[in-house]
Amino acid sequence: MIKPFTISLLSTLCFSNIALAQTSTNHIQLKKDATIATEQAHINQIKVASLAKTKHWDWVITSQNGNKAYLVGVTTNGQPKYYAAYNNTIAAATTRASQLWAGGASGLNLSGSSAFLKNKLAIWDGGQVMPTHKELIGRITQKDSTTPVIAHATHVTGTLMASGVNPIAKGMAYNLQGIIAYDFYNDLAEITAEAGNIIISNHSYGVIAGWLYNSAPSDGSPARWEFWGRPNENEDVNFGYYDDDTKSLDAIAYNAPYYLYVKAAGNNRNQNGPPVGTPYYRWDANDSMVAAGNRPAGISSNDGYDILPTNANAKNILTVGAVNGIANGYTKPSDVVMSSFSSWGPTDDGRIKPDLVADGVAVTSCVNNNDSAYATYSGTSMASPNAAGSLLLLQEYYAQLKAGTFMRSATLKGLAIHTAEEAGDTTGPDYRFGWGLLNVEKAAGVIKEAVTNNNTGKHLLYENVLTNGGTFTKTIVANGNDPLVATICWTDVSANVTPYANALNDTTSKLVNDLDMRITKNGSTYYPWILDPANPAKAATKGDNRRDNVERINIDSAKAGDTYTITITHKGTLTNGSQAYSLLVSGVGGTPTNLPLNLLAFEAKPQGNTVLLNWQTANEVNTAYFSIERSIDGSNFINAGKVSAKGDGGYSFTDDLSNSNQQQVSPIYYRLQMVDKDGRFAYSKIVAVSINxxxxxxxxxxxxxxxxxxxxxxxxxxxxxxxxxxxxxxxxxxxxxxxxxxxxxxxxxxxxxxxxxxxxxxxxxxxxxxxxxxxx
CATH class of the missing domain: 2.60.40.3080 (Immunoglobulin-like)
Known part of the structure; x- marks a missing residue:
């Protein structure tokens, strides 16, 4: 039977962000937070049981389509909080996971079989997974066992990892040796305890918000439409709201930087309530669901934008919307067809959510009727594991190349966004499809090129840290064959929660550490994509993104040999003194366009903590400048400065190393290049100098x-x-x-x-x- 006395955490619980957690898992802090969460949950068990009895709250609510929602806690303002579970070969084709399998076009033969992946994937759902199903047998570690085995949890797990006994139900990571499973009661405490041990988890459930059709109220009254907004309000405050649970999810991710929480966006867009003028129920000031007369015209039908419930709005997670499957794979944006139910963003502060879309329509997977049972379901519940299982294959490939080391979650999320296929009827991101359709085949191509070529090919992948006042620059040359794209993504510090009383559509930014990426060429600056939350249907434009902890720049005009400079900076002061981030770049590795530069000499001489560089050209140059870059490994160069061309052919530059750890490195490499008025770099010369x-x-x-x-x-x-x-x-x-x-x-x-x-x-x-x- 359903556990009646466990709930999620109340607003009194606040998880911590610790500075050292950005690049390594902070097991000590996670353990402390898990202990606090577990103790708080025990206290709340008693509270919710008392409130449910005195206020006559249902423990289980059954919706119009038979889906069930379970009482798990109390919202910040004292209303009951219910979790509802949101209702595979086509799914694998849609995200291109099948192209990573044996026989796929990638040639990578990935299936999740690597021993280092065992129990690195976890699922939280409404009940237990059926452990004896022939698609899953012997591979389920159920961590709590007081709830029943249910179809939804079994179906979701099958999409993640069904072995393919029935070929059409084959899971994304079909040879995964083991998965950890929980029910969704006390999920935050359990997630905190597990976050340091796993790398991906799937969450195909969320809070009830907006309209709900209650098909069987426990008081015996007829089926009815219920509006779950606060009394006297015409839209539900929980849509787009960054609440205490959302804040906790961001803090967990910050302290466990290799862990990615994958979340179903929700199925609210076709739950529209009764016709205007017909009876409906809603919450009153005493937190009771009461008859409210006939529905007035002003109440939102939650059938458009701003309908993502609470924790789907977290910054550091991957929120997944649902689209129709694409059996033959993506070829153009119009192939990606939005489902009728998938919830749309933005968040209240205007961030881009959902992040991505995957197949969530008519997905066939295993269920719990018997050990050989299957069913076809639709919902963002199906899209989320389609994405999570596909992304696990990317971690498998990366770890194969990097001796068992995984990508940071910000790298994995950024990579998924960086390589997403265009969707929708306008270019760039939007609040319906997010950044587009997940394509793990393209993402694996970025990993292969960047890792095996040590960031010297057409794709680059960096995991960096920006300190207060710091700047990162990278010179790149377009190859002309692939689109020039750059993406940064970071696991941000959790934000403050707006008090519930003032929370309806509060636009206060939840971005704490605001990094900025710019790409420049010959005085021209290229900016990231931005959206306008005040006009959510408006096409994306380019500008200063002050909302998202993901930024992407596309330069469609790049030509072979064109040279650009990527610069990463930050606004204000970085909380905790630094911010780890991931940078992905594609479409580079070209040969710089040759310019008329005849370099007669280029030498570097150490002088204490400085290096004096001198060079001379045979020809006079007046419409260009010289770029000087420094490297400690001869590969990854950073900007050291520039010198304007002055026409006499003789030049010098002094590089001060007194505040750099590079003064202890020998040799240091310097690269000199000339940049013309069109931003093109001439190949010149590299020298190495010992500073002792x-x-x-x-x-x-x-x-x-x-x-x-x-x-x-x-x-x-x-x-x-x-x-x-x-x-x-x-x-x-x-x-x-x-x-x-x-x-x-x-x-x-x-x-x-x-x-x-x-x-x-x-x-x-x-x-x-x-x-x-x-x-x-």
Whole structure:
């Protein structure tokens, strides 16, 4: 039977955001918060039981279509809070998960089978999953067992991981070795306790809001339409509201930065209430559901925008809407057809929700009638596991490439948004489809290119941290073959909750740490997509996004060889002193357009904590400037400064390292490029410089190198060392052990295997010696 005495947390519970949690899981804080949540839930069990008895609240409500909602708590203003469960091969085709499977176009053979994924996926739902179903047998770890086995939980779990005994019911991660399952009572306490151990969880349920058709009231009265807004209000305050539970979800995500909560958007858009002039019920001031006469014309039918209930509005989660399945896969925006029921944003403060859409219409999966039973359901409940299971395959692939390391949740969420397929009748995001249709095949392509090529190909993936007052810059060159797109996403600090009395459509921003991404080229600045919550149907435009913890920039005009600069900054002061973020870039890796630059010399000389760079050109340049970039690994360059062209051909720049940890690194790489009036970069030269006296002990000849290279090292110590030759991207091309004795050491290496270009020679022992050479 249904557990009658457990509820979610009241507003007295506030989860903590801790600064160190941005890049590593804060197990200590999560454990503290879980203990507090569990104790508070126990207290609330007694309270809700008392209120239900005195106010005659139903423990279970059955809606018009037979779906059930269960009393789980009390809202901030004392009304009962109910959770309702929202009512696979096409699903897999829709998100392109099937292209990651064996035989798929990606060739990746992903199925969730990796041992490191076992019990890294979790589900919270209205009851238990059927553990003996032939699609799931032996793979369910049910953590609470006082609620009954139900069809909904079994169906959702099947979409996540059914083994495919029935091919049309095959789950997204069909070979997953194990999943953790809970019912949704006391969910926040349980999520807090598990968040440090899992990487994705699915939540195909939410609070009742707006209109509900109660088909069997417990008092024996006839079936009726009920409006769940506050007394004397014409719309439900819970739509778009950032409440205490929402705040707690954001805090959990902040303290568990590798954990992504995937949430069904809700099915409110076709729950429209009775015709105007017919009887209806609503809550009164005593928190009782009472007859309110005939429905007036002014009450919202919640059939358009701003109908996402409470915790679907959290910043750090992935909220998923439902669209029709696309059996043959996406080809164009009109392929993505909105369902009749999926709830639309925006949040009250105007953030873009839902985040994405997936297949939630007529999804076939297993149910609990018997061990071989299946059923076809529709709802955002079906779209959410379609997305969650598909995203688990991306974590599997990333971890395969990174020795078991997972992406941060902000990276996974940002990647899903970065590669989403365009949906809707206007370009860019909207409040119906969010950023578009999930496409994990494209997302896997970004992972493959970025990781295997160490961010030197057409896709880039960075997990960075921005400190107070900090700036990150990245120079990129468009390849001309792929759209130029950049996305940043971060797990933001949880926001303050507007008091319930003032909460109806409160537009106060819930963004705490406001990062900004801009892309520039020759004085032109490209801005992220933004939406106008005051005109929710209006097409997206470009501008300063002050609302979302996701920003994406699309540059459709990029041509092959065009060079751009990405800059990441922040507004105000960062709470907790820093903010971790993820950056995704696609459409890069091109060759810079050649410009008439004849570089005669480029050298770098250390001078204490500074480096003096000098260069000379044969031709005079008056309509350009020189860009100087610095790197500690020869690959990932950051902006060091620029020098305007002055026409006489001689230039210099001093790089001050006194406030940089790079003053301890040897060598430092510098890249010089010229930028013309159209923002195009000319290839110039890279040099490496040692900032200590050790470099002078290393002599290399002949320069330029011929077929044999001689290396001479004067050493005051005898050490076992390693000799290396590296390219300018930091890749080791030659490596061999050498024994260094006191005095002069001379040895040779064949350099005929090296192509023309610049290389770094290193001798690594107790001291690192390095110099750059040129092979002609």
């Amino acid at each position: 006296s050790q470099q002078s002990a290393l002599t290399i000849y002949p320069i330029p190198a011929t077929n044999t290279l001689y290396v001479q090292l004067n050493s005051t110590k005898a050490t076992n060392s390693t000799f290396q030759v590296l390219n300018m991207q930091g890749k080791v091309l030659v490596q061999q052990p050498i024994a260094i004795r006191i005095g002069t050491n001379t040895f040779s290496v064949a350099s005929n295997i090296l192509a023309r270009g610049n290389y770094i020679i290193k001798v690594i022992g107790e001291t690192v010696y390095a110099k750059m050479i040129t092979k002609e």
